[in-house]
Amino acid sequence: MPYHSVVCVKQVPDTANITAEAMREDGTVNRTALPAIFNPEDLSALEAALELRERYGGTVTVLTMGPPKAADILRDCLYRGADRAVMLTDRRAAASDTLATSYILSQAIRTIGETYGAFDFVFCGRQAIDGDTAQVGPQCAEKLQIPQITYMEELVRLTDRTVVVRRNVGNGWEIVETTLPALITVIDTANQPRPPAVRKVMLYKRARIQDEVVAQVRQQLPDASPEERQTEVERQLEVLRGRDLLIEQWNLDDIGADLDRCGLSGSPTKVYRVQSIVLTKSGYKEIPPTEAGVRELIQELVVDRTLG
Amino acid sequence: MANFFFDNEDIQLLFEQIDMKELALIQEDQFDDLDSRPDYAPRDADEAVENYRRILEIVGEISADVIAPHAEAIDAEGNTLNEDGTVTYHPLLRENLKRLGQADLMGFTLPYRFGGLNCPSLMYTIATEIVSRADGSLQNIFGLQGIAETINAFANEEIRGDYLPRFARGEVTGAMVLTEPDAGSDLQAIRLRAEQDDQGVWRLNGVKRFITNGCGEVLLTLARSEPGVSDGRGLSLFVSERTEHIKVRHLENKLGIHGSPTCELVYSNAPARLVGERQRGLITYVLALMNGARISIAAQALGIAEAAYRLARSYANKRQQFGVPIERLPAVAEMLTDMSLEIQAARALAYETSRICDHENNNLRVLEYKELDKEEQKRRKKLSRELKRLNSMLTPLSKYVGSEMCCRVADTTIQVLGGSGYMKDYPAERYLRDARITTIYEGTSQLQILAASRGVSAGVFEHYVQPFEQSTYDDPDLQTLKQELVENRQHIDRAIAFIKKRSPSYLDLCGRRLVDCAVYQICGHLLLRQAERHAPKKPVATRYIRQMMPVVRMKCEQICSGDTSPLDQFQALAGKVPVTG
Numbered sequence: 001m002p003y004h005s006v007v008c009v010k011q012v013p014d015t016a017n018i019t020a021e022a023m024r025e026d027g028t029v030n031r032t033a034l035p036a037i038f039n040p041e042d043l044s045a046l047e048a049a050l051e052l053r054e055r056y057g058g059t060v061t062v063l064t065m066g067p068p069k070a071a072d073i074l075r076d077c078l079y080r081g082a083d084r085a086v087m088l089t090d091r092r093a094a095a096s097d098t099l100a101t102s103y104i105l106s107q108a109i110r111t112i113g114e115t116y117g118a119f120d121f122v123f124c125g126r127q128a129i130d131g132d133t134a135q136v137g138p139q140c141a142e143k144l145q146i147p148q149i150t151y152m153e154e155l156v157r158l159t160d161r162t163v164v165v166r167r168n169v170g171n172g173w174e175i176v177e178t179t180l181p182a183l184i185t186v187i188d189t190a191n192q193p194r195p196p197a198v199r200k201v202m203l204y205k206r207a208r209i210q211d212e213v214v215a216q217v218r219q220q221l222p223d224a225s226p227e228e229r230q231t232e233v234e235r236q237l238e239v240l241r242g243r244d245l246l247i248e249q250w251n252l253d254d255i256g257a258d259l260d261r262c263g264l265s266g267s268p269t270k271v272y273r274v275q276s277i278v279l280t281k282s283g284y285k286e287i288p289p290t291e292a293g294v295r296e297l298i299q300e301l302v303v304d305r306t307l308g
Numbered sequence: 309m310a311n312f313f314f315d316n317e318d319i320q321l322l323f324e325q326i327d328m329k330e331l332a333l334i335q336e337d338q339f340d341d342l343d344s345r346p347d348y349a350p351r352d353a354d355e356a357v358e359n360y361r362r363i364l365e366i367v368g369e370i371s372a373d374v375i376a377p378h379a380e381a382i383d384a385e386g387n388t389l390n391e392d393g394t395v396t397y398h399p400l401l402r403e404n405l406k407r408l409g410q411a412d413l414m415g416f417t418l419p420y421r422f423g424g425l426n427c428p429s430l431m432y433t434i435a436t437e438i439v440s441r442a443d444g445s446l447q448n449i450f451g452l453q454g455i456a457e458t459i460n461a462f463a464n465e466e467i468r469g470d471y472l473p474r475f476a477r478g479e480v481t482g483a484m485v486l487t488e489p490d491a492g493s494d495l496q497a498i499r500l501r502a503e504q505d506d507q508g509v510w511r512l513n514g515v516k517r518f519i520t521n522g523c524g525e526v527l528l529t530l531a532r533s534e535p536g537v538s539d540g541r542g543l544s545l546f547v548s549e550r551t552e553h554i555k556v557r558h559l560e561n562k563l564g565i566h567g568s569p570t571c572e573l574v575y576s577n578a579p580a581r582l583v584g585e586r587q588r589g590l591i592t593y594v595l596a597l598m599n600g601a602r603i604s605i606a607a608q609a610l611g612i613a614e615a616a617y618r619l620a621r622s623y624a625n626k627r628q629q630f631g632v633p634i635e636r637l638p639a640v641a642e643m644l645t646d647m648s649l650e651i652q653a654a655r656a657l658a659y660e661t662s663r664i665c666d667h668e669n670n671n672l673r674v675l676e677y678k679e680l681d682k683e684e685q686k687r688r689k690k691l692s693r694e695l696k697r698l699n700s701m702l703t704p705l706s707k708y709v710g711s712e713m714c715c716r717v718a719d720t721t722i723q724v725l726g727g728s729g730y731m732k733d734y735p736a737e738r739y740l741r742d743a744r745i746t747t748i749y750e751g752t753s754q755l756q757i758l759a760a761s762r763g764v765s766a767g768v769f770e771h772y773v774q775p776f777e778q779s780t781y782d783d784p785d786l787q788t789l790k791q792e793l794v795e796n797r798q799h800i801d802r803a804i805a806f807i808k809k810r811s812p813s814y815l816d817l818c819g820r821r822l823v824d825c826a827v828y829q830i831c832g833h834l835l836l837r838q839a840e841r842h843a844p845k846k847p848v849a850t851r852y853i854r855q856m857m858p859v860v861r862m863k864c865e866q867i868c869s870g871d872t873s874p875l876d877q878f879q880a881l882a883g884k885v886p887v888t889g
Contacts, residue, residue, distance in 0.1 A: 192374075194407070194410045194411075195366055195369065195370050195374075195407055195410055195411040196366055196411065197410060197411055197412045198359075198362070198363050198366060198411055198412040198413060198425055199348045199412045199423075199425070200348070200412075201359075201362050201363075201366070202348040202349070202350065202359050202362075202425075203347055203348035205358075205359075205362065243347065
């Protein structure tokens with residue numbers, strides 16, 4: 001049977017290539033100083049949804065929340081085979097912590113279900129490489145009141161409304177079963193994300209969200225009146241819609257969000273202090289795997305109070 | 309994330325300098341049929357060129373992230389021959405092909421209507437180079453897209469519709485099945501029989517040897533359909549699916565390109581369909597196929613050489629001896645600069661050849677499918693003859709230059725790495741093993757020289773370099789270099805005149821020297837053009853021309869000596885036939 005999967009993706013600063021300007025004085029990430037990339041484990045989540053669609057049929061809807069620039073990764077999702085993309089962008093959502101973000105995303109996921117048909121799966125990457133909290137997926141599941149399975153490494157079995165998943169718990173694995181709909185967070189060893197498909201790149205490189213069209217018209221017609229610009233925006237949107245190249249763009253009103261729970265006002269998290277901790281170790285000591293060696297080791301651990 | 313397109317400045321420079329818009333215009337029929345094209349097709353030349361860039365970006369990404377990390381294991385473990393006469397690819401090779409298929413990269417030059425990308429062949433050459441840098445042996449499957457091209461060019465609509473969409477989707481791979489135990493360079497000696505059964509179905513019987521990817525699903529087989537005709541005119545081209553009628557009897561155990569399964573095939577009453585017309589198999593279709601394949605090998609050679617050079621350069625930069633990185637030692641420094649220059653020269657020639665191939669192919673297509681008035685038809689037919697003559701010289705030149713360069717560069721890489729290069733700890737030895745086939749298959753260097761030397765001596769070379777010689781450079785240094793090239797050509801003219809007074813076998817004997825001279829001249833001009841628009845290329849052009857011009861004079865002097873002793877005094881020079889072992 002076909003399944004409808006929603007995949008949450010995020011554009012993140014490339015924290016693998018850090019520069020001196022990467023952190024602001026208040027300890028938050030300076031996103032403008034780093035190149036923006038597709039959060040790696042979200043690519044794994046997308047791949048999991050695409051593989052599921054290949055085996056069982058259905059559709060894959062991707063959702064991102066962020067500034068208009070994040071439309072880049074939605075196009076990337078279309079290049080790799082997503083059926084549709086939804087952009088949630090709203091200035092009032094800025095400065096959201098994981099609580100507010102998961103509230104907004106869960107509202108958007110509900111709206112996707114209402115607009116495009118009920119969803120069976122929500123896939124998220126385990127965590128984003130900017131915040132590294134791994135909280136947003138689980139919090140979304142709570143708000144959607146659906147079961148969640150985190151750290152998915154393999155989708156073992158899927159029969160009708162029951163899914164069996166192997167989750168990697170670091171020093172071992174668990175096999176977990178749940179009913180659908182369910183939210184699953186995916187780790188990067190689950191799969192190898194497919195490359196963008198050239199024919200889709202050729203087509204969807206022209207796909208735009210409304211805000212991008214507005215910005216483009218502003219550039220194309222710098223001296224036009226607001227009315228003229230508006231007419232041109234409408235025209236271009238119509239052309240894109242006709243070619244199925246207009247990426248859905250929603251704001252907080254479109255998803256019926258309670259504004260008190262969004263953005264700064266919905267975010268209780270405050271950065272209290274940021275500390276730079278450098279872990280150092282000086283040399284190492286080799287202990288032979290003998291009775292005497294083990295005795296020596298225990299003695300040493302007792303002395304420095306690691307044991308006893 | 310690494311990317312073998314973005315990290316290659318020379319490829320990017322050529323992509324900028326070559327008029328890709330012009331190629332896009334002819335490839336896309338001047339964009340005058342916008343309504344009948346699929347939604348993903350570009351709408352104008354700028355968009356087409358943007359697509360080209362994105363395609364190379366994806367090729368570069370897959371090559372660096374997926375293909376290159378698999379190369380060592382595939383080389384060490386190879387593919388497997390099963391008892392039922394089928395072959396199982398190495399799992400990582402399957403993974404490579406899966407990724408390339410997912411990325412839509414297996415129908416590079418096929419038309420849109422079959423799901424292809426409709427790219428110019430130059431794009432395919434660049435992509436082949438990038439893939440081959442990651443794994444030289446993968447070219448032998450990725451680079452077999454010429455089989456689909458041949459079906460597209462010569463088979464009927466039914467066969468095209470049956471096979472081409474599957475190629476474009478990456479579902480099938482192909483093989484060109486030509487060589488037999490007694491028919492290698494001399495394909496006219498092919499014996500595999502094609503006979504029609506009672507129902508009129510063609511049936512193939514016989515044995516083929518050294519078939520690259522002979523385990524592929526779609527086989528283009530050259531077979532003798534006219535038992536009474538013993539030369540090339542008795543041969544026709546057939547397409548067949550792999551079935552139990554075609555078995556792999558043996559997988560060759562080779563020096564290199566271990567990822568590429570080289571098969572011995574046994575045909576037992578295998579059903580097949582005729583491609584195009586009877587008797588044109590060798591003389592028309594295979595020659596066309598071979599021309600494309602030769603450029604592919606030139607690209608493969610460039611890729612392997614690029615990989616080898618990068619290893620040599622980075623090693624020499626880090627390896628300290630006598631208190632300095634060894635790249636500062638004069639002997640090593642020159643090895644490295646020679647390698648770099650040779651690669652740049654061979655690349656300039658291969659890309660230029662592909663560009664001209666695109667002009668030829670598209671001109672032929674227009675002549676065949678478009679309604680033209682008499683004048684235009686006449687003009688295009690004349691152009692077609694000129695381009696054909698030019699390509700019959702440039703294609704074998706590119707293959708010869710690229711492959712010989714690749715062997716030298718891979719060999720020198722081991723030398724730069726010294727003892728470490730000889731060990732399996734570094735991929736240097738793999739590069740040399742992979743490189744070594746390039747001067748042999750798709751026509752040996754000796755055959756390429758033979759093919760090219762005709763054009764060089766018959767005025768095609770002269771005709772081609774004239775516009776270069778007549779151009780002027782604003783930069784006085786470049787102008788001086790160009791003048792040196794012009795003056796040097798007199799030596800070549802004299803050598804050609806000398807050859808013409810001798811018997812035809814003298815051209816065969818000194819063909820290599822003559823062809824080398826032509827190559828140095830052509831590459832010198834191409835590098836000058838690059839330097840004119842891109843200052844960092846000036847030292848490259850200068851060094852290349854200053855090094856090569858004395859070599860041209862030396863070779864011309866050797867030609868004009870008229871020495872035929874390797875023929876006249878063969879016994880005295882080669883000695884008695886020795887006992888081997």
